Structures are given as C-alpha cells and as structure tokens.
Amino acid sequence: xxxxxxxxxxxxxxxxxxxxxxxxxxxxxxxxxxxxxxxxxxxxxxxxxxxxxxxxxxxxxxxxxxxxxxxxxxxxxxxxxxxxxxxxxxxxxxxxxxxxxxxxxxxxxxxxxxxxxxxxxxxxxxxxxxxxxxxxxxxxxxxxxxxxxxxxxxxxxxxxxxxxxxxxxxxxxxxxxxxxxxxxxxxxxxxxxxxxxxxxxxxxxxxxxxxxxxxxxxxxxxxxxxxxxxxxxxxxxxxxxxxxxxxxxxxxxxxxxxxxxx
Amino acid sequence: xxxxxxxxxxxxxxxxxxxxxxxxxxxxxxxxxxxxxxxxxxxxxxxxxxxxxxxxxxxxxxxxxxxxxxxxxxxxxxxxxxxxxxxxxxxxxxxxxxxxxxxxxxxxxxxxxxxxxxxxxxxxxxxxxxxxxxxxxxxxxxxxxxxxxxxxxxxxxxxxxxxxxxxxxxxxxxxxxxxxxxxxxxxxxxxxxxxxxxxxxxxxxxxxxxxxxxxxxxxxxxxxxxxxxxxxxxxxxxxxxxxxxxxxxxxxxxxxxxxxxxxxxxxxxxxxxxxxxxxxxxxxxxxxxxxxxxxxxxxxxxxxxxxxxxxxxxxxxxxxxxxxxxxxxxxxxxxxxxxxxxxxxxxxxxxxxxxxxxxxxxxxxxxxx
Numbered sequence: 001x002x003x004x005x006x007x008x009x010x011x012x013x014x015x016x017x018x019x020x021x022x023x024x025x026x027x028x029x030x031x032x033x034x035x036x037x038x039x040x041x042x043x044x045x046x047x048x049x050x051x052x053x054x055x056x057x058x059x060x061x062x063x064x065x066x067x068x069x070x071x072x073x074x075x076x077x078x079x080x081x082x083x084x085x086x087x088x089x090x091x092x093x094x095x096x097x098x099x100x101x102x103x104x105x106x107x108x109x110x111x112x113x114x115x116x117x118x119x120x121x122x123x124x125x126x127x128x129x130x131x132x133x134x135x136x137x138x139x140x141x142x143x144x145x146x147x148x149x150x151x152x153x154x155x156x157x158x159x160x161x162x163x164x165x166x167x168x169x170x171x172x173x174x175x176x177x178x179x180x181x182x183x184x185x186x187x188x189x190x191x192x193x194x195x196x197x198x199x200x201x202x203x204x205x206x207x208x209x210x211x212x213x214x215x216x217x218x219x220x221x222x223x224x225x226x227x228x229x230x231x232x233x234x235x236x237x238x239x240x241x242x243x244x245x246x247x248x249x250x251x252x253x254x255x256x257x258x259x260x261x262x
Numbered sequence: 263x264x265x266x267x268x269x270x271x272x273x274x275x276x277x278x279x280x281x282x283x284x285x286x287x288x289x290x291x292x293x294x295x296x297x298x299x300x301x302x303x304x305x306x307x308x309x310x311x312x313x314x315x316x317x318x319x320x321x322x323x324x325x326x327x328x329x330x331x332x333x334x335x336x337x338x339x340x341x342x343x344x345x346x347x348x349x350x351x352x353x354x355x356x357x358x359x360x361x362x363x364x365x366x367x368x369x370x371x372x373x374x375x376x377x378x379x380x381x382x383x384x385x386x387x388x389x390x391x392x393x394x395x396x397x398x399x400x401x402x403x404x405x406x407x408x409x410x411x412x413x414x415x416x417x418x419x420x421x422x423x424x425x426x427x428x429x430x431x432x433x434x435x436x437x438x439x440x441x442x443x444x445x446x447x448x449x450x451x452x453x454x455x456x457x458x459x460x461x462x463x464x465x466x467x468x469x470x471x472x473x474x475x476x477x478x479x480x481x482x483x484x485x486x487x488x489x490x491x492x493x494x495x496x497x498x499x500x501x502x503x504x505x506x507x508x509x510x511x512x513x514x515x516x517x518x519x520x521x522x523x524x525x526x527x528x529x530x531x532x533x534x535x536x537x538x539x540x541x542x543x544x545x546x547x548x549x550x551x552x553x554x555x556x557x558x559x560x561x562x563x564x565x566x567x568x569x570x571x572x573x574x575x576x577x578x579x580x581x582x583x584x585x586x587x588x589x590x591x592x593x594x595x596x597x598x599x600x601x602x603x604x605x606x607x608x609x610x611x612x613x614x615x616x617x618x619x620x621x622x623x624x625x626x627x628x629x630x631x
Binding site: 149150153154157158166168169172174192194195196197198199200201202203204205208223224225226227228256257260261262 | 309311312313353356358359360361362363366367385389390394484485486487489491492494495496497498499500501502503530563564565566567568569570571573575577580582593
C-alpha cells in the first residue's frame with residue numbers, strides 16, 4: 001500500500017485514472033440514454049394513425065405540443081409531412097438525446113413500423129411532403145456526372161465536395177453523407193431538416209434529385225486506394241497529415257544520425 | 263584540411279577494426295591542443311566505440327550493415343514482383359490504413375523500405391565503422407583585410423577614370439535621360455486593362471468590377487439546369503443557386519467565367535414577416551430575397567445558408583451575413599454587407615431582376631474604397 005500511495009502522484013497514474021473515469025462516465029451515460037423501443041402493431045391506415053398518435057403523445061408531445069402545434073422547445077409539426085417524420089426519426093435524430101445546437105444522427109429509437117405509424121399520424125394533420133415512392137428513389141437511370149454538377153452547385157458548400165460534411169455557425173454542422181440512404185437523401189432535400197434549406201421539386205426536379213442521389217451513392221462506393229481518406233478533404237489535409245507524421249520520423253532519424261556511436 | 267586540427271589520425275590509421283591507442287583510456291582527458299585560441303568546446307574526451315575495441319562487435323556491425331543492403335535488394339525484387347503480379351484494382355485490408363489498393367500499398371512499402379534500408383545502412387556504416395575522430399574547425403573573421411579592400415577601392419577609381427564618366431558630360435546626361443524614361447512603357451501597358459471593345463477601349467477596370475450581367479427584367483434561371491423559376495416553386499426555407507438567363511451566351515462570347523463569377527446569386531424564401539429589413543423598399547417578392555453569392559471579403563462563393571437562422575456563412579473566413587436583415591455582416595472579417603438584387607415577376611410569371619445590382623458585388627477594390 002505504501003508503494004501505491006507513493007506513486008499516486010505519478011503523471012502516468014494520473015492520466016490513467018482520468019482515462020478510466022472518463023470511459024466510465026461515458027459508458028454509463030451511453031447505456032442510460034439508449035431507451036428500449038416500445039412495441040406496436042398496426043395494419044390498416046386508421047389504426048396506424050391512432051397508433052402513431054399514441055406514440056406521438058408518448059415520445060414527442062413534450063416538445064412539439066399535444067396537438068403538434070409546437071412549443072418553445074420544438075417547432076410545429078403540422079404540415080411537415082410524412083417524409084420529414086421518417087427522416088428525423090428513422091435516422092435517430094428525433095427524439096433528441098439532449099438539447100443542443102443540432103440533433104445528430106444516432107441509432108433509431110423506434111422500429112420501422114412505429115416510424116411509419118407516426119408518419120401516418122403527422123401526415124393526417126395537414127398535407128406535407130410524402131415519403132418518396134420506390135419509383136422516385138430509383139436512381140438506376142440517373143446521370144452521375146449531372147448529379148455531380150448539381151451536387152457541387154447545391155450541396156457541396158455545406159456537405160463538402162466528397163460528402164464528408166462540414167461545420168456551420170455556432171455549433172451546427174452539415175453531417176457526413178457517407179452513411180445516408182437514398183431515401184434519407186431524398187427526404188432531406190424535400191423537407192429541409194433542421195437548418196438545411198429546402199430544395200423543392202420545382203427548382204430541383206425529381207430527375208435532378210435522382211442524379212444527386214446517384215452521385216452520392218457513387219461517392220459512398222468509391223474506394224480509397226491510398227488508405228486513410230482523412231475525410232476526403234483533399235491535398236491540403238493529406239499534405240498536412242503527411243508533413244506532421246513524416247516530420248516526426250525525420251526528426252527521430254536526425255536524432256539517431258546525430259547521436260555519437262558507442 | 264589546412265584549418266582542421268584532427269587528433270588520433272596519425273597514431274591510429276586502423277580505425278575500422280581493432281583497438282586504438284586510446285583503448286586503455288589513459289589519455290581520454292587530453293586536450294586537443296593548447297595555447298592561445300584553444301576552444302573549450304573541443305576539449306572533449308575521446309571514447310572509443312565498441313567496434314573500435316572489440317573485433318567481434320565490429321564483425322557484428324559489418325553483418326548488420328550488409329543485412330540492410332540485402333534487405334534493399336530484396337525489396338527491389340519484391341517491388342518488381344508486386345508491379346507485375348498484383349492486379350491494380352485489387353483492394354486489400356492493411357491495419358491502420360484500412361482498405362487500400364493492394365498494388366499501390368505494396369509498391370510504396372517495398373520501394374520506401376528499400377530506399378530506407380540503403381540510407382540506414384550507409385549511416386550505420388559511417389557511424390560504427392568509418393574513422394571516429396573529433397575535428398575542430400577554426401573560425402576566421404568575415405571582413406576582408408585592409409589590403410583587399412584598398413585594392414577594390416582602387417579598381418573602382420580606375421574604372422571611373424578610364425570610362426570617363428566625369429569627363430563626357432553629354433553621354434552622362436543622355437544616359438540618365440534614357441534610364442529615367444525606361445519605366446514609361448511598363449506604365450503605358452497598364453492601359454491594356456481597359457479591355458478592347460469594338461476597336462476602341464471598353465469599360466475601365468473599376469467599371470468592369472462594378473457591373474454584372476444583371477439588367478432590368480433579366481429572367482433568373484437555376485444554376486446547373488438553367489431553367490426559369492416561378493416564385494411558387496421555391497418553398498419557404500428553400501434555397502436556389504441562380505444566374506441570369508443569358509449567362510451562357512456571355513460566357514461563350516467572352517471565353518471566360520468572369521460574368522458568371524460576378525452574377526451568381528442566391529434565392530431564399532422566408533415568411534415575409536421574418537424579413538426585418540432589406541436594402542430597398544419592396545426588393546423581395548413575397549418573401550423571396552435575392553443576394554449576391556460572392557463574399558464581400560475576398561470573393562469566395564457562399565451558399566452555406568441556415569434556413570432557421572437565415573445566416574449565410576462563408577466557409578473561407580467565417581464571415582456571416584444575416585439575410586433576414588439586409589444581408590448585414592454579423593460576424594467575421596467582411597467589411598461590407600452582401601449586395602441585394604431587387605426581384606419581381608414578369609408577365610409570364612417568372613422571377614426576374616427588377617434592376618441591376620445597385621452596388622458592386624464581391625470584394626472591395628481601389629476605386630470603391
């Protein structure tokens with residue numbers, strides 16, 4: 001015990017203890033915040049809407065209001081449409097884990113069926129963008145090059161030319177698109193989640209959206225022959241990374257060369 | 263070697279192998295030289311290396327160095343094998359790096375390790391086997407001595423004398439006149455900044471910077487797809503990158519992208535009561551406002567628009583503009599607000615510019631102040 005007590009002020013020990021404490025707190029927090037999904041069953045429209053309303057009252061109404069009219073904690077959901085509900089809930093952005101600048105994606109809390117029920121309920125309140133059909137999401141005939149042009153004009157400023165995402169003001173950010181599904185991309189363009197602007201069908205047609213999706217899918221599948229892609233930020237980031245890494249090696253070699261042989 | 267003082271070299275010709283005269287360690291503290299100007303830094307004891315005193319250690323180092331060179335040979339062979347044998351499109355998993363092109367990684371690894379082994383072997387050779395002596399290099403004063411400076415001054419005087427610079431007054435004055443006028447052509451050429459147009463001179467650089475392709479009634483088209491826009495096609499919260507309808511014609515005529523760079527605009531729609539102020543009365547159309555896309559700081563194109571805060575953020579230097587408040591700067595180094603384009607609809611119901619930009623777009627320039 002005496003030996004232990006003598007070493008407790010050692011910087012290595014302090015660092016280790018700090019690491020253990022941080023991991024412990026983070027682990028407990030992660031376990032505590034992952035809520036168990038509720039069960040639900042529904043088949044036809046009205047029961048779906050009723051079930052969706054039940055889920056809404058249970059999980060969403062504290063911020064969005066009992067009639068989805070919105071409160072000071074959350075915007076109104078009247079007229080946002082089923083597409084918005086699916087995007088927000090299926091990607092785990094809603095319900096929010098904690099108030100903050102932006103609701104980030106996380107493992108979804110609700111099952112696909114429950115999401116569909118909530119979407120049916122919100123869509124029943126007022127017309128809004130519907131969940132895109134399989135036909136709208138079919139990007140197999142889309143022009144990837146055209147999609148690249150549209151992506152660079154409309155999306156790249158925030159999501160970065162290779163879809164890696166980027167920072168916005170005051171803690172907000174544009175997320176990476178590397179894990180986004182075609183449906184999520186389509187819904188995001190259609191509904192403008194959080195601070196993303198809306199890209200309506202009038203100025204970015206269904207074909208244009210399909211082309212953008214095709215381009216993003218192409219980005220997702222593109223291999224990275226050099227290994228670590230560093231967020232595909234390009235030559236500046238790669239150069240800095242290499243410079244910093246190689247400089248350490250070079251300094252080490254210089255020290256080795258300079259040491260007097262024994 | 264004239265100003266180098268070496269120790270030991272005379273007494274110990276056999277530096278590669280075997281013990282030196284210092285081997286017994288008797289005279290390690292012997293100063294290199296004494297007398298006036300002796301440098302204290304040179305006064306270090308000489309310690310023989312293991313390879314100097316122990317022939318076995320020397321043999322071991324020799325084998326070590328040879329092994330490094332053999333490694334380089336092996337790597338060169340593997341490089342050629344990798345080039346010939348690995349399909350360029352095969353991907354492979356490498357720890358730390360992740361999925362990489364197998365050939366790419368193999369070529370880099372073999373070539374890098376090969377070159378490194380040659381270098382490391384050479385350094386090891388120099389450090390462990392080549393002669394180990396302390397060397398002192400003495401410093402000298404940097405200035406030339408009086409004799410040399412006098413000779414240079416004398417030469418200059420003689421040159422002046424022989425050229426007759428002081429004697430031929432006419433030549434001297436005409437030479438001065440010629441040299442004084444010499445920069446004038448360089449200045450005159452600046453007139454070329456007024457781009458030639460129809461045989462004469464076109465608009466001045468400041469006029470070029472102050473004008474864009476937007477004219478009264480010019481239809482607004484989407485960037486990329488070039489279709490005219492109806493106001494109802496932009497939902498609240500919507501964002502459209504747009505250009506004047508004739509942009510492609512101008513571009514073909516001018517053979518450059520300058521017009522596009524200046525005329526690029528953003529259309530955003532907000533609830534009309536969210537607009538707190540604009541740069542002119544009624545410059546919006548039912549909540550749709552049009553602002554230049556070019557940052558007033560150093561001209562980066564901006565479209566990082568947050569539709570809830572109406573902030574427009576420049577990714578280059580974080581200048582932030584509030585599009586709900588006349589495009590004013592709320593953060594960052596930009597010195598001027600974002601110029602607004604007054605818009606309306608034409609009789610066909612398409613969005614058009616009501617008039618050109620009322621102030622120059624993009625970064626500041628000399629005449630603008």
